[in-house]
Amino acid sequence: MHVGLEHYLTVSFLLFALGLLGVIMRRNLLVIYMSLELMLNAANLALVAFSRFNNKLDGQVLVFFIITVAAAEVSVGLALIVALYRRRRSAHVEDLTSMKF
Amino acid sequence: MDWNFIIFSVVKIAVAIGVLHAIAAYAVLAERKISAWIQDRVGPNRVAPPFMKYIPVLGPVLTRWGIFQPLADGLKFMLKEDFTPAGVHKAYFWIAPAVAIIPSMIVIAVIPFGSVMGHQQMVIANLNVGILYTFGIVSLGVYGIVLAGYAANSKYPFLGGIRSSAQMISYEISMGMSVIPVFLIAGALNLSSVIAWQAQHGWLVIYAPLSFIIFLIAGFAETNRLPFDLPEAETELVGGYHTEYSSMKFALFFLAEYSNMIAATGMMTTLFFGGWTLPFWGLDQPAHSIGIAIVQILIFLAKMCALMTVFIWVRWMFPRFRYDQLMDLGWRRFVPLAVVNILVTAIVLWAIS
């Protein structure tokens, strides 16, 4: 079967689902963060595929922006995790529930 | 799919890697000899297989200057005990040397080491985004060192690994930015096009000397060589990230360092010194015959070796930087300098056009 847009979208979706599972099921903050990156990459893949099959470059520009934003987000997020770890000696989401009612 | 293409590619890859290893091995010898000369010592001068000196005419030559020293070194590496310390992360401990050497090997794929031989271009992959590929692969080189430092489960390798990766990431930026003027001038990201442009207009080192200087110094840092060999500073860290390694695993790190050097000098040759071209004797045009093609490859190798000599010479001439000085130099001197360089180049180009 000839590989078309829907194949890429399926891969993208499955990657997204993996990321989502990781975010919801893993308890290590860093791994959750990596799962987030997986989800972002899934979006990137979908955008590039759309860009390719719709003959427009705008999708790739968007991916470029997403990569930039992801880099910024990771740096800030990791700094937060480090700050949190210094205070709590833990990077485990179940230990960080002080926002509870 | 073109079978021709596959076969020739495989051949090119094999030859390139073989040559790479040979150069790397003799670079080690060169390093030792040059350091010996600089320090007024003799250096390796007698290693040879038994009875070699009895070969007429060639014998006395082959037994001098330690020509077979690399062979002995390699043999020694292979025959030593491969020792795995207790308490290491085994998987990473094993993978790390491989991860270190792979990027340094595959980065040469985009470097055009000759013009054409027959119908084959003398480059393994003529990519349109060649330079981006190079930087992408080079950036992966960090992992080997980080993993090695982490896997050893020991303080010195760990510190060495962290230092090294921070240093490499930092200098990647100034390195990447330093070459942008080159591509602004040449007008393409394809390395073959850059060489073609140089064949027509002259070497880029004349047009962008600042780029070359930054690239060269960043290259020292990227390859973890003096004066920036903080990751393996013996006086502080015993041996850096490869302290706990022995035998062939250690050899792979060693090889990776020299391969990186070769890749860096290859890039420099390509970007700043016209690659396989020489500005006279018609050597700046793609070859018509196999002979000229081989001459051009040799020209490329000669330029590379000259630059390697600079690397080695610098190693034995300069003292080591302190780590904060290193970072200060990278972020507060080279990055702004590279940006200014880009701006000035762009403005000049715009003014000319």
Next chain:
Amino acid sequence: MKYELLPWLTLFLPLFAAVFITLFTLRCKTLSSFISIGAIVAGFILTVVFISANGFQIRAESVRTWLSIGNLQVDFGLKLDALSLMMMLIVTGVGGAIHIYSRGYMREDPGMARFFAFLSLFTFSMLGIVLANNFVQLFIFWELVGVSSYLLIGFWFEKPSAGDAAKKAFIVNRLGDFGFLLGILMVWGLLGSLNFSQLQGQLAANSQALGTMATIAGLLIFCGAVGKSAQFPLHVWLPDAMEGPTPVSALIHAATMVAAGVYMLCRVLFVLNADALQVVAYIGGFTALLSALIAIQQNDIKRIIAYSTLSQLGYMVMAVGLGGPTPAMFHLTTHAFFKALLFLSAGSVITALHHEQDIWKMGNLKSKMPVTFWTFLAGALALSGIFPFSGFYSKDSILGQALVRHNYLLFGVGVFVACLTTFYIFRLFFVVFLGKEKSDLSSHAHESPPVMTGPLLVLAVFSVIGGYIGIEGIYNRMFAAQPETSAGFAAALVAPFHAAPMAAWLGILAFFIGLACAYGLYAKADKDPLPEILGPLATAMKNKFYFDELYEGVFVRAHDCIAAVMNGIDRWLVEGFCIGLIRGGTDLTGRCLRYFQTGNLQTYAFLFVLGVVVALYVVLR
């Protein structure tokens, strides 16, 4: 009109002084007092300069537009005519004298800087009322005067009685001001303008412009005067206001603020029609009689003078009601002189006796406080209205006005009140200054310092000569259709005997009757002989005819009842049911929703995903 800026300056100097003192010099008593005194004296000088440059004749307005909403245009303007200029002279002149006096009177008080800030604020507000050219401006300054009066009455707030008196004054004034505001709104609604000149023009062109509401509108506006000038039935606050420092009593509750009601009536006389004026006249007359009767049996030196003030204000209001703004303003002016004088003299006595105010503990102060004695005598004679003191002329013109209107009832009341006035003020005079020393305090009294006696002397001079220096003429030019030709000094001196001989002679007769009674009863008295003669009537007088008790019984009790009902509604219906329902609902919802707030990142992520799914479903459906 030359020096147009001067009235503005006069108006705002005291405000500047008040602000400056409040912000910067509260710690510095002497400097504060000098700033305040400087502001008002400068105002007086500026006013004199302005009048000498332009005369009293001008009828001009100096206007800046303040705000404009729809067809409501409110100006901030100064109305400059004989009425307001004369009032400015009184406010800054008498006020200045009282400021200087305060410097001596308050010299021991730690809050002197605050006191002078309040005084300056009051001066500013009073000048604002005087100069206002429209109802809104008038009303705003009217309320400002109320505020500064409140602050000054309650100046010694550590005394509970002072605080109560301040509250009482403020609240009673609110009642009158409420009516006043209604009246202003009614006038605006009916005539569409608030500017005095425009209103006067409209009403002159069409006297029926207010239609059937004319009487009501007039009476509502009169309500303001009833409150501020303490007329019956809102007269109860003024005697209590004597809890404030004596200069305050002199300045606010004798000379200026309480006169503001009368002034306002004269200013807006064109709004009041005949029926309304009738009511005004009778209320004035009744107040005059009532308070004179109460004054007879009071023992507190300041309260006697306070009831006297009420009585005199009744005179003025009666004069306005009888259609005589000139006599009213004339009496207001002379009253400002002699009543301020009386209060300040009383203040002098009080300080000499270390804040003892009961007249039955004084006596024989004549030899110990000669200046105060003579100035008080001058004030008393002026108040009693004996020829040739200033009170004689103004009172005579009021009685004459009653005769002109052929209102013999009010004329009779006036004469009787004059008789009573002489009686009670000389009762006070005899008991305090003559006779025996009735306590140790009075035997150790001595004269006040010059900073206090100086203003007394100035005011005494004006109390004596105030009647024939042409003040009436100035007002006449403002109100009378054809100005009188100015007469010579001698003619002015005896003018009342020509203009209204009956009023003049009866007034003098009343004085002598009152004096004789007072001398006979009190010249040698140790205690009050009157209660034995009058019996229950005296008790009633002593208790102010039980007005406070009546109000307490009727209004306060009724108010408490309403408040209790409202409290019940608020507590059970509004709070218990309406708010309780909302609060309980919110509380319940919150209790449910907080179970979603687990503090666990992944719960939030899960909920977030669900939300996104729902949103996507809706969008992609």
Next chain:
Amino acid sequence: MANTFPDILFYVFAVLTLGCGALVIANPFSRNPVTSAMFLVLTIISMAGLFVLLHAFFLAAVQILVYAGAVIVLFLFVIMLLDLKAETMRRIKIYGFIAGIVSVGAILAIFMKSLGATPLNSDSAPAVEGNTEPLGKLLFTHYVVPFEVVSVLLLVAMVGVILLSKKNLD
């Protein structure tokens, strides 16, 4: 042949991507976050392969350069600096498991629904080449404002990170 070779490559890279992605979130052999990070690198590289198949060469390079070269190195740094021990095997929380299944199922339903309902016009011959030059032209003309905004975002992130990393944050 000419058409099938990229298709085969697609399947290879797709399987690599998904397999490594799965190993990022759940590795049966190791619960060490470093392993997750390393598999994330592999995922990124495989995805760069997919990008190349989609002719997005520039993005493929940038993907490796930024993600593999910088972002995940940062992850590794943090993991190493925090000295996170290998996560002990905690009992998988049944609620977390159900929540994950439910959300993925819901997303899957939406995806299938919209994929089935939308006609994908992938028949038209794809022609876009994601080379540096056209992308750069688009970036610096039509998208120049977002570009600048993103640069400001990076600056802000930089300032924020420096502030957060100060020792005396309190």
